[in-house]
Every structure is written in C-alpha cells, then in structure tokens.
Amino acid sequence: MSLEFNATLRDKGQANDDKKKILLEVPVKELKGKVEELTGLVNKTVVITILPDSYSYTQKIDTSTNRPIQEWIVNKDGTAELVESEQTQLDIDGKGGSPDIKEVTKKVDKDIVDEYILKATTLSYSGIINPRDVVSRLKSGEDIGDIAERYEMSDSALLNELEEARAELAPFADSWDKHRDEIVFQEPTEDPEEPEDEAAADSDQAASDPVEDEKETEEPAKGDSDEKAADSDKENKPDGENTEPDVKAAEDDSDGEDGDVDPYA
Structure with missing residues (x-):
C-alpha cells in the first residue's frame, strides 16, 4: 500500500x-478517500518519500541589454x-569590456513539467531512464516498485533519477x-531501416523454403551416360543383329581391298 x-x-x-518532530499540513481535498488508510498507519513505522512540487533553474541576464545569455527554447x-x-x-x-550579468531564479510547477514530458515527442535527457515512460506509468497508477524492476533499479534510485530528469527538463x-x-x-520520423523483428521473420521464412536437392541437378557421370546410350541402341536394333563391329571381317576386307592375290601365298 502507498499513499501520495x-x-x-x-x-x-x-x-x-x-x-525531531515534523508536521505535514495536508489540504483536506488531498486526503479524500485516503483518511482511513492513513489512520491505519498511526503509531506505525513508515517510509516517507518527499518530493518537491516545483523545480527551479537559474537564467543569466545581460544587464546592458536586459536580454538573456542563456535561453531554453x-x-x-x-x-x-x-x-x-x-x-x-x-x-x-566596439567599446569592449565584460558584460554585467545578473542571475534570475525561475520556478516551474511539477505538474507543468510532467505535462511537458508527456506531450513532447522528443526529449533530450542525459540520464539512464525514459522520463516519458516513467511519468506515464505513474500517472496510470502503476506501482513504483514494478516500474523500478523494469529498469532494474531500486525504488529510491528510480525516483532520484526521475527527479533529475524533471529538474533538467524544467527550463524547457x-x-x-x-x-x-x-x-x-x-x-517522430519512422526509421527507414527494416525493423529487426521483420528481418528475423524474413530470415525464418527463407530458412523454411524448400531447397532444391543438389543431387537431382547434378549431371550424370560420363561413364553412366555412355552405358545408358549403349543400352538404348541395343533396344532399338532388330533382334539378332550384332551391335559390335566385326574386327576380324574388317581386317579381311582391308587385305583384299583391290582383289589382288598374294603371289607368294
């Protein structure tokens, strides 16, 4: 249980x-619906987090021109x-010299700072949290402990970081x-690059596509091709026809090519 x-x-x-005794003066409207819970904590040890309701920043003014030297725009x-x-x-x-500078302290209510944090689409904050995310979650009623766990921080560390963000963004x-x-x-402008999850999905799709079997696309070995061709010739020849050349007959024809008879035979 927490009260704010x-x-x-x-x-x-x-x-x-x-x-040391301290006194908290609370407007009645601030305690609406919380009196019973607060009464139940009387005489008990409690942890109290005290945050300011406004933030201050200092602006330097050049007294010779009455214009600011620093402006948060x-x-x-x-x-x-x-x-x-x-x-x-x-x-x-062209007279030279150093300007006379005065410092003016300005105050900004926390509600205005939080409203700006929630509305601004771009925030320049040097810390380690996303102020818009934290403020939005707190405004929606999310427990500070759950938010701190998300950022892997303690409750107090998260609140301190949020206070630094509010103070830094207060001038803006x-x-x-x-x-x-x-x-x-x-x-904000959309990132033209392909989102990581879509790229991963495309990769998974490519991995699941069927891959042509390399063995099926390989050319048959030369020996296998010649053998299949020979078998095909045999099937197309008439039965009983000798498909192999008669080497002996070819030699005899060569010897008697002109019809001459060997006189020494």
Missing part, C-alpha cells in the same frame, strides 16, 4: 536527543534547444508553457 498527496512540511522542533515544431549568446551591446558598439517546460498555443509537436 501534496503537503506542506513544518518543523516542530526537537522531540528528544535523537528524534521550444520551437514551434516541438524541437528544443539551448541557445547561449555572449555578445553584448558593448561588443556591438517553462518555455513550452509560455508558448504552448503556438507549439505543435511533430510525430
């Missing part, structure tokens, strides 16, 4: 030498990029939220 709700954390001071086609510019008005005027979510009506996310 938004609360405000208050410090209630020291309880004793090794314990989500373009109208949904692609995102970080643009950094060090050119200042002093450089443009802020940019998207300010221009969301102008941004249309493009569907």
